[in-house]
Amino acid sequence: xxxxxxxxxxxxxxxxxxxxxxxxxxxxxxxxVHAVNGVDLTLWRGETLGLIGESGCGKSTLGRTLLRLVExxxxxxEFDGQDLLxxxxxxMQRARARLQxxxxxxxxxxxxxxxxxxxxxxxxxxxxxLDAAEIDARVEAMLARVGFRPEQYDRYPHQxxxxxxxxxxxxxxxxxxxxxxxxxxxxxALDVSIKAQILELLAELxxxxxxxxxxxxxxxxxxxxxADRIAVMYLGRIVEIGPAAQLIEAPRHPYTQSLLxxxxxxxxxxxxxxxxxxxxxxxxxAPPSGCAFHTRCPVAMPQCALAVPRLQALPGVADHLGACLxxxxxxxxxxxxxx
Amino acid sequence: xxGAAPEMHTAVSSTPLQATAPPMHAPNPDAxxxxxxxxxxxxxxRGWLVAVDDVSLDVLPGECLGVVGESGSGKSVTFASxxxxxxxxxxxxxxxxWFEGRDLRTLDAQAMRRVRGKxxxxxxxxxxxxxxxxxxxxQQLTEVVLAHDERLATLPRAQRxxxxxxxxxxxxxxxxIPAAATRLDDHPHQxxxxxxxxxxxxxxxxxxxxLLIADEPTTALDVTIQAQVLELxxxxxxxxxxSVVLITHDLGVVTEQCxxxxxxxxxxxxxxxxxxxIIGAPAHPYTQGLLRAxxxxxxxxxxxxxxxxxxxxxxxxxxxCRFLDRCSLAAEACLAPVPMAHHPTAxxxxxxxxxxxxxxxx
Numbered sequence: 171x172x173x174x175x176x177x178x179x180x181x182x183x184x185x186x187x188x189x190x191x192x193x194x195x196x197x198x199x200x201x202x203v204h205a206v207n208g209v210d211l212t213l214w215r216g217e218t219l220g221l222i223g224e225s226g227c228g229k230s231t232l233g234r235t236l237l238r239l240v241e242x243x244x245x246x247x248e249f250d251g252q253d254l255l256x257x258x259x260x261x262m263q264r265a266r267a268r269l270q271x272x273x274x275x276x277x278x279x280x281x282x283x284x285x286x287x288x289x290x291x292x293x294x295x296x297x298x299x300l301d302a303a304e305i306d307a308r309v310e311a312m313l314a315r316v317g318f319r320p321e322q323y324d325r326y327p328h329q330x331x332x333x334x335x336x337x338x339x340x341x342x343x344x345x346x347x348x349x350x351x352x353x354x355x356x357x358x359a360l361d362v363s364i365k366a367q368i369l370e371l372l373a374e375l376x377x378x379x380x381x382x383x384x385x386x387x388x389x390x391x392x393x394x395x396x397a398d399r400i401a402v403m404y405l406g407r408i409v410e411i412g413p414a415a416q417l418i419e420a421p422r423h424p425y426t427q428s429l430l431x432x433x434x435x436x437x438x439x440x441x442x443x444x445x446x447x448x449x450x451x452x453x454x455x456a457p458p459s460g461c462a463f464h465t466r467c468p469v470a471m472p473q474c475a476l477a478v479p480r481l482q483a484l485p486g487v488a489d490h491l492g493a494c495l496x497x498x499x500x501x502x503x504x505x506x507x508x509x
Numbered sequence: 510x511x512g513a514a515p516e517m518h519t520a521v522s523s524t525p526l527q528a529t530a531p532p533m534h535a536p537n538p539d540a541x542x543x544x545x546x547x548x549x550x551x552x553x554x555r556g557w558l559v560a561v562d563d564v565s566l567d568v569l570p571g572e573c574l575g576v577v578g579e580s581g582s583g584k585s586v587t588f589a590s591x592x593x594x595x596x597x598x599x600x601x602x603x604x605x606x607w608f609e610g611r612d613l614r615t616l617d618a619q620a621m622r623r624v625r626g627k628x629x630x631x632x633x634x635x636x637x638x639x640x641x642x643x644x645x646x647x648q649q650l651t652e653v654v655l656a657h658d659e660r661l662a663t664l665p666r667a668q669r670x671x672x673x674x675x676x677x678x679x680x681x682x683x684x685x686i687p688a689a690a691t692r693l694d695d696h697p698h699q700x701x702x703x704x705x706x707x708x709x710x711x712x713x714x715x716x717x718x719x720l721l722i723a724d725e726p727t728t729a730l731d732v733t734i735q736a737q738v739l740e741l742x743x744x745x746x747x748x749x750x751x752s753v754v755l756i757t758h759d760l761g762v763v764t765e766q767c768x769x770x771x772x773x774x775x776x777x778x779x780x781x782x783x784x785x786x787i788i789g790a791p792a793h794p795y796t797q798g799l800l801r802a803x804x805x806x807x808x809x810x811x812x813x814x815x816x817x818x819x820x821x822x823x824x825x826x827x828x829x830c831r832f833l834d835r836c837s838l839a840a841e842a843c844l845a846p847v848p849m850a851h852h853p854t855a856x857x858x859x860x861x862x863x864x865x866x867x868x869x870x871x
Contacts, residue, residue, distance in 0.1 A: 224731040225702070331819060332580075361579035362758060366802035366815035388731055391761075395804035395813055415809050432736035434761025435807050436800070438785040442765070446740060447733045450701045 175350060175382050176213040176236065181245035182206055183228075183235050187455070203454045205231040207406035208245070210481065213350065218376065218383040220397030220414060222390055222429070224451050228406040233352040233386045237269045238262060250349065267297040270343035274355035276335030280327040286313065286338055287323045293346040312345045316371060333364035337371070344375060353385045357392055369396055390433050394418045399489070402426045405454055405462040408481055412490030422484055422492045425463045461495065469496055536607040540567035541752050542591065542629070542720055547604030549583075549590045556824045560586040562776040564604070565849075568720065573746060573753040575767035575784065577760060577799070581820055583776040584756050588722045592631055593621045609719070627657040630713035634725035636705035640697040646708050647693030650677035650715055657716045680711040684741055703734035707741065714745060721746075722754045727762065739766055760803055764788050772796050775831040776823055778849065782856020792852045792863040794836045830860070838862040 183206040189198060205228040213219055221229045234240040236247060238254060247254040249265065257265060270293075273279035280289055287309055294305045313323055316337040327335055336356060343351055353372065357365040373396060376383060387393050393400060394414055401411040402423065410423040421427045428445040435442070447466045452458055458465045464474035474495055481493040536543040549561040561583040568574050578584045590601045593613060606613040609628060613621065625631075633639040641649060651673035655661060658676075661669045674693065681689035684707040697705055706726055713721055723742060727735035743766060746753050755766055763770050764784060771781040772793065780793040791797045798816040805811065818835040830836070830843040842861045852858045 224733060333819070362760075362799055363579060363802050363816035364819070366804075366813045367817075369804070369813060370815050389804075390732065391804040391806045394806050394809050418806055418809060429733060430806065432732040433806050434732075434735075434759060434765045436761050436764050436788055436803065436805055437807060438764050438788045444736060444740075446736050450703055450734065451731075 173215040174212050175215040175250060176211075177246075177248040178209060178211040178213075178236065179246045179248075181209045181211070181232070181235060181247065182243045183231055183240055184243045201455050204228075204406045204457060205454060206235055206242075207457075209406075209408055211401065211408065211411075213382055213384060215349075215382055216380060217398045218385055218396055220393035220400040221384060221386045221403060222388060222393050222400060223403035224429075225388065226451050226454060227403045228454070229386045229388075229403045230354055232403065233271070233354050233384055236350075236384065237266070237271060237352060239271070264297065267293065267346040268349045269352075270346065270348040270350070271352040271354060272336075272339050272343045272356045274358055276332050276339055276359060277327075279339055280335060282327055285324045285326055286318070286330075289327070289338060290341045290345050293342060297346055308345060309341075312341045315375075316341045331364075333360055333367060336360060336368050340368075340371065340375070344379060344381075347379065348381065350382045350384065353383055353387075355387050355389075356385075358387060358389055365392065372396065390418075390430065402429065405452065405457050407462065407478075407493065409463065409494065410490075410492045411481070412484075412487065412492075416487060416490060420487075422487075422490065422497055423494050424467050424469050424496065428466075428468065461493075471495060536605065537567045539569060541570045541608070542566075542568040542754075543605075543607040544587075544591060545605045545607070547587060547590055547601065547606065549586055549595055549599060549601045551599045553824060558823045559776055559826070560599075560823060561590060564773075564776075564778055566771055566778065566781065568752050568754055569769075570719075571746070571750055571752055572768045573743070573755055573766055575763035575770035576754060576756045576773065577758065577763055577770055578773035579758055579820060581775070581823070582773040584773050585724055587773070588631065588724065588754060588756065592625055592629065592722070593618075594625075594631075623657070626653055626713075626718075627716045628718055629720040629722065630716070630718040631722045631724065632706070632709040632713045632726055634728055636702070636709045636729075637697060639709060640705060642697055645694050645696055646681075646700070647674065647677050650680060650693075650708075650712055653712055653715045676715060677711075680715050681708070683714070683745070684708070684711045685737070686711070701734075703730055703738060706730065706734075706738050710738070710742065710745075714749070717749060718751060720752050720754065722756070724756045725758070726755070728757070728759070735762070742766070760788065760799060761805075772799070775821055775826070777831060777859060779832070779859045780856065781849075781858075782852075782854075786854055786856045790854055792854070792856065792858040793832075793860045794838050794862070795832045798835070832860075 185203040185205055187201045187203065189200055209232060223229045231240055235242045242255065254265065290309045290313060291305050294300055294308060310323065327338065357368050360368060369392060375381065385393055385397055397414045399411065400414045400417045401408050402425065404425050410417065410426045417426065418430060421430050428447050431443065431445045445468055452465060460475040460477050461479050464470040479493045479495050481491050484490045484492050484497055536545060544564060544566045547561055547564045550557045550559045564587050576584045589595050591606050595601055613624065654673040654676045661672055677693060678689045686692060686704060686707055700708060727738050730738060739762065742753060757763060767784050769782060770784050770787045771778050774795050780787060780791065780796050787796060791800060801814045802816055804813050816835055821831055821834065828846045830847045833839050833843050840862060847859050847861055849857050849859045852863055
């Protein structure tokens with residue numbers, strides 16, 4: 171896991187909100203949503219990087235920006251030595267065979283007018299180089315691998331359950347033999363027993379096809395189970411990143427600590443110390459100054475409102491980075507104890 | 510949690526739609542809500558779909574009962590049937606629903622309306638669809654107060670409205686909506702997901718019901734907001750002394766919030782009992798499978814083992830154990846209808862193999 175597959179630097183995506191006529195006449199400035207705000211990230215070949223955070227923190231936008239499904243506003247994305255953002259459309263199209271995505275909603279992400287065979291064949295037809303017989307052979311092999319029977323190949327998405335549709339989405343993503351797969355909430359719409367089946371399938375396929383996953387989800391337990399490393403996002407920025415077990419068992423950033431303390435556990439009778447955050451996620455239209463978390467942070471200091479803390483290596487823990495003034499060596503230690 | 514697990518009938522129902530209804534035991538006098546043999550079905554082109562099959566359960570005063578099951582297990586339809594909210598062509602074909610000394614199934618529509626929203630209230634999973642997008646939250650909150658509060662009925666109109674608005678502000682503050690008075694004129698889309706769920710809870714609680722049925726109240730929410738909403742429901746349960754039915758598919762939520770739990774599978778209750786028993790030492794292979802299939806942050810290294818197969822179609826189910834096809838313990842005896850039975854560890858389970866092999870999942 172020491173060869174980088176993708177390196178991301180200063181990746182930023184802003185969305186401008188359209189102004190009303192009155193706002194244009196009054197020459198009000200456009201309001202800008204900072205969905206992804208200067209993210210630095212390295213994806214190592216063969217790893218699963220989990221990306222967690224609350225809705226609206228920018229985790230899905232980050233996943234899509236890496237594949238240029240959403241064009242970044244600024245920053246660099248280097249994929250396997252190639253500058254992805256410099257690629258011409260035709261070259262980008264070729265690169266997309268190696269960069270795939272599995273979507274959350276197995277209902278909305280499949281074309282209802284196409285059979286399963288057509289849906290899974292489309293990436294191969296687009297990326298070219300194969301004749302019809304080869305395409306058919308690869309599609310059938312992939313469909314069989316994700317658990318379909320031959321008589322199901324020519325059925326349509328509505329004839330399948332949610333878990334089966336997610337298998338179709340997985341087959342479509344993997345049929346072009348990608349290197350990197352962004353899994354955007356792939357199990358969030360599924361029931362417990364089906365969720366476990368899909369997680370198991372994703373883990374098996376990763377080993378079989380030497381894949382690298384960026385696993386985006388708000389389901390922290392599922393991410394903890396499948397990921398090697400976990401990155402935590404808050405309002406467009408990564409606030410903590412580290413090895414999965416270490417980050418879940420001993421989170422360092424106050425946001426990660428409160429997020430994890432909110433995850434329900436299956437220990438009847440065990441006492442819980444829960445850090446219940448007050449309020450909702452602030453609007454990304456007007457993120458708070460300095461550390462964006464300081465408005466909800468239980469251990470905020472006055473200086474937290476002034477400067478954006480840098481994501482830096484934490485002393486004493488390997489490969490673990492955090493962005494918090496409290497985690498810097500000279501910070502007051504009075505309140506900064508993990509729960 | 511009051512007393513031991515309540516008695517439920519052990520009648521064998523071989524086919525849900527047989528001509529003679531299964532015999533029932535008397536309703537539990539200590540229960541606030543006591544459901545016996547409830548059966549609800551829906552017509553489909555391929556035959557009757559029995560969504561709720563002979564379900565019996567009790568909700569004790571002041572307790573939180575968890576109802577766990579996957580999509581299609583019948584957990585929501587059970588409580589829609591309890592509330593008299595099953596619309597034709599769906600039919601509640603059998604069963605009794607005892608609530609505050611009356612069988613709700615014998616009430617006419619008008620009497621049922623006086624119970625619903627006033628003595629028992631329901632919050633739904635998707636607050637954005639459940640709330641009316643074209644009315645302000647103030648209008649939606651005062652509607653329920655004006656409909657149910659007899660004390661207001663005698664007042665002059667303006668005064669009645671003012672009092673209802675006061676109550677609306679009080680309820681919104683109670684569920685933790687900041688600056689409640691200034692937000693009465695806002696529409697549902699102007700609130701965040703967590704705030705909308707709070708407004709649903711505020712509407713449900715506006716008449717101080719004895720029973721709150723919360724159908725997946727936190728499924729669409731982030732864990733941080735989920736923690737806030739669950740804490741709110743628990744706090745209101747303690748201060749208002751009401752009972753709560755928490756319908757969820759999240760075993761963690763049940764473990765942390767509920768006193769007792771019933772597990773539903775394919776329209777039937779398959780296991781019921783105190784949370785510590787069901788989560789700590791489940792007896793039904795389905796409950797055991799659910800626990801093994803749930804990724805747990807406190808056991809990161811433990812393998813997550815899926816339950817093979819899928820839920821059976823609820824149309825024309827054979828009279829046998831419904832979990833049979835997915836069960837690792839399946840045996841000859843499972844081909845007969847399986848009744849609910851007492852399990853040695855003080856809970857009840859619908860499995861012929863369970864008392865033989867009570868397996869502890871850690």
